[in-house]
Amino acid sequence: MRVGVIGLGNMGEGVARNLLKSGREVVAWNRSPAAVDALVEAGALKAADPAEAFRAEVVFSMLSQDDVIEEVVVGSGALEKAAAGTTHVNLSTVSVAFADRMEALHQERGLSYVAAPVLGRPDVAAAGQLNVLCAGEPSGVAKATPLLELFAKQVWPLGDRASNANVVKLACNFALASMIETLGEAGALVDGYGVEPSRLYEIMTGTLFAAPAYKTYSGLIAERKFSPAGFKLPLGLKDVRLALAAGEARQTPLPIASVVRDAFIEAIAQGDQDKDWSALAAGAFRRAGRPLD
Amino acid sequence: MRVGVIGLGNMGEGVARNLLKSGREVVAWNRSPAAVDALVEAGALKAADPAEAFRAEVVFSMLSQDDVIEEVVVGSGALEKAAAGTTHVNLSTVSVAFADRMEALHQERGLSYVAAPVLGRPDVAAAGQLNVLCAGEPSGVAKATPLLELFAKQVWPLGDRASNANVVKLACNFALASMIETLGEAGALVDGYGVEPSRLYEIMTGTLFAAPAYKTYSGLIAERKFSPAGFKLPLGLKDVRLALAAGEARQTPLPIASVVRDAFIEAIAQGDQDKDWSALAAGAFRRAGRPLD
Amino acid sequence: MRVGVIGLGNMGEGVARNLLKSGREVVAWNRSPAAVDALVEAGALKAADPAEAFRAEVVFSMLSQDDVIEEVVVGSGALEKAAAGTTHVNLSTVSVAFADRMEALHQERGLSYVAAPVLGRPDVAAAGQLNVLCAGEPSGVAKATPLLELFAKQVWPLGDRASNANVVKLACNFALASMIETLGEAGALVDGYGVEPSRLYEIMTGTLFAAPAYKTYSGLIAERKFSPAGFKLPLGLKDVRLALAAGEARQTPLPIASVVRDAFIEAIAQGDQDKDWSALAAGAFRRAGRPLD
């Protein structure tokens, strides 16, 4: 079975390698060819353009945002040239509106569109332990699922409407961003009294908040380990912006998300645009006149 | 060894019963005598007034808020009459400023003051599985710790300054309140697209947010089980207000806490003052024009 | 001199009639022809399509939002067919990004683009007393200014970059929305103590806040006169959204604008989408459990 992969960033590469390991024939395309060449050494075929990657039974795309996908998948003509029945599995975190538009575009062309945004950072992708939120056209979902399982710890079905997987993904990333900002504020609060934030985090993650997300992020914050970035701060801003837009489209105010959005913008204005989004927490210390570094 | 207990609300009673189980001699006082009588049947002695409960080596107090403690412990004259060397362990969640004041008052009288606010709801207290944050005068802490362990899953030492335990407690409750509001907003977001909030919560607690707090509260929210209240909404407002005041005293802005405070006030204005503080999450659905009930 | 007018809503009609009064030859286009026919009776010529309205020395457009202008001016082919040297004066409140894009599109075609968003409600437009913020290609501005003065109380030049007029307009509308929400909150605060909000507003507008905006809007709020709408609530949301987007593009957090945005969304969710944006103030009373009506 031939599988296309479009986008070999630090997430997409992990996905592609897991597909190769399973013995699938993988044809890959990436804007900067270097990433493709590395994968070719691991046994992949090199696609000359996105359309060639679309000449497959199932194509996975993992790109940074709506307009990039628009250009690579639609603008390039790849979608028009794709054979009827092809299944396109979009692993990217996109806006709900864009997911709906993509679903319609695929239907018109007799292609099936599956939204499969993932939870997990690059190391988790490489380890094939991602949590995958999956929704879309049923036959496409049926074809995609066994392949998703090649790099997923678990696949979470979310029904026939592709964008439902995206809105759930945005809700999860909003919850993460809210957690990061809250860890920052709570840490700055105790720090003002001479209590080490790390002690607070130790207590939180040792009791009520004993969750992977709290352990990972409170650790990064306590150690001020904001580089290298697993997920850059501007991407966090993007996801919170998309969550706010999705809320607005259904008249759902998200006041916490609004505060987090402002905090992201402030962090970028203060020069943290290349840091991991856990650096969002540093803002609470900075605003208190006690910057972390 | 004689142990005093002041305040037999749903938390204090659990503490007292665990002390009794251990064979300690417990002398208890409570404003409404009914609660004391029930405890007397279990072997406790009834104190005629707070001062009598203070005639003990160690006295635990578990009362609702600063001014109540002020009145019961100071206003009643109990503190003045207490024998030098008595250790007072305050399990209540109080303001940082009040904890500092109590510490000073005790020092003046040769008494030792220990702040030991607890994490856990009434059922946890009854089960003797509370997490206890403990700070204060070292000899008092040394005396208190073995007794705290009678009803604690773990005792977390936080140094010599009593109020440090209180600021950490406030930071934890702020983090809980932020989590509840965030669960509400994230749930309302997906609900706007026809996705069951319970499905989002299942994914969150099955992946990144697999923590006791998330499981407990997302369950209460998904089932709209806001009564009976384990911790009433106005108490949540109180703790967030105290966190904000503690932040202000150290020039630490807490924008998320400010949003949560407004949401608590709105919930009370909408008639939820007798519900559990998990009902805070209902506000997000109400503001979106899709009330939970 | 021939002047085109595109868009005859309650603002555009006022503009067109003032141009007619001045004796200019006005050729008008509007999606729904009824509005054009009314204007034809007043002496205007009817344009069959936007391109015909563009066959003029200066064309004014007053449309609701970016995508409508995109469709009517660009999508219709009007811009392509326009004669070199034509000046297009866009009176609409658009996004900064869209204004930059329009400016570039016009330059490519040898047309000059002038941004001239206006301050004032329909009655003010009819009276020819608008305040006009004006920026863009200098020769176009020179040509537009005497015409703008036909319906302006004052024209405020803002330089060569068209979008500068738009960002100032967005800043003004954000300030108005902040004022409306603040009037609502301040009114709800005193109302909680039995003081009539109208009494507070009387004191404010009689002292520190003796400004037209405060008098107009506090009057509408005190009299709960939210219909008919001079400026509909969703248009207010749009402008605050555009201000937030313009801020984000320059890393400028606008926390007050974020709160106002959430309040607009909530008002729409509560059913106020057809009311005047002064109804935003009603939210403060609703959240306090004391709805205005």
Place this chain on the structure above:
Amino acid sequence: MRVGVIGLGNMGEGVARNLLKSGREVVAWNRSPAAVDALVEAGALKAADPAEAFRAEVVFSMLSQDDVIEEVVVGSGALEKAAAGTTHVNLSTVSVAFADRMEALHQERGLSYVAAPVLGRPDVAAAGQLNVLCAGEPSGVAKATPLLELFAKQVWPLGDRASNANVVKLACNFALASMIETLGEAGALVDGYGVEPSRLYEIMTGTLFAAPAYKTYSGLIAERKFSPAGFKLPLGLKDVRLALAAGEARQTPLPIASVVRDAFIEAIAQGDQDKDWSALAAGAFRRAGRPLD
């Protein structure tokens, strides 16, 4: 007629001098005697203690905050020693709760309490052009009014309940703080596009926002003239905190006030505690990475 004056800060001194000008016999007390001596040269009598200043038909107090008034007026015993029928006019901005408590204390002692908080900065007080919000026991109000008119541009009656004047004062100062923060954000928004904030302010105050408050404060912001302080930043924080507390006591959320409170705390944390509260606006530029100075 003998008039007492307690508190000769930059506001109180202006009041006292206007009373002296009118030929009233003024007996003044101030913590630091220097201010009294200066006034004695202008013809005032020096009170040895607050009680002596209370030996008058009408006593004005102008002190910084609740606890200072508590100490000077109640703690000093002045109130107990005051002759029945004495009218105490409190010009200070105090909390609603404190005003209610003072009103009750005075009633118990057969004294009449009048709340008369003022709108205006020191120069306005010196010029005798303050706007005075006045409420309380009717006979006391009747006695106070002609005296208030000696330094007031206008006296605004607010009924029999003293605290009503205080809640209106807090609402006005909240509206001012909201305006300052909004001017900062709107200015930072246009500044991001190379438009001088002063140009925006010129347009605002030349059109919709042609009000004294907007002219005064936008001028101070445009000129970065934050010292000397007419009203210090921490006093602004105090008033917004009191407005929030007054709102909470009546279940009235004030989300804009919450944002402003956080901004005040941040400004103080950044070192602006001795600047005028107009410096609040500088925060918006600082958060955007473009500090004003």
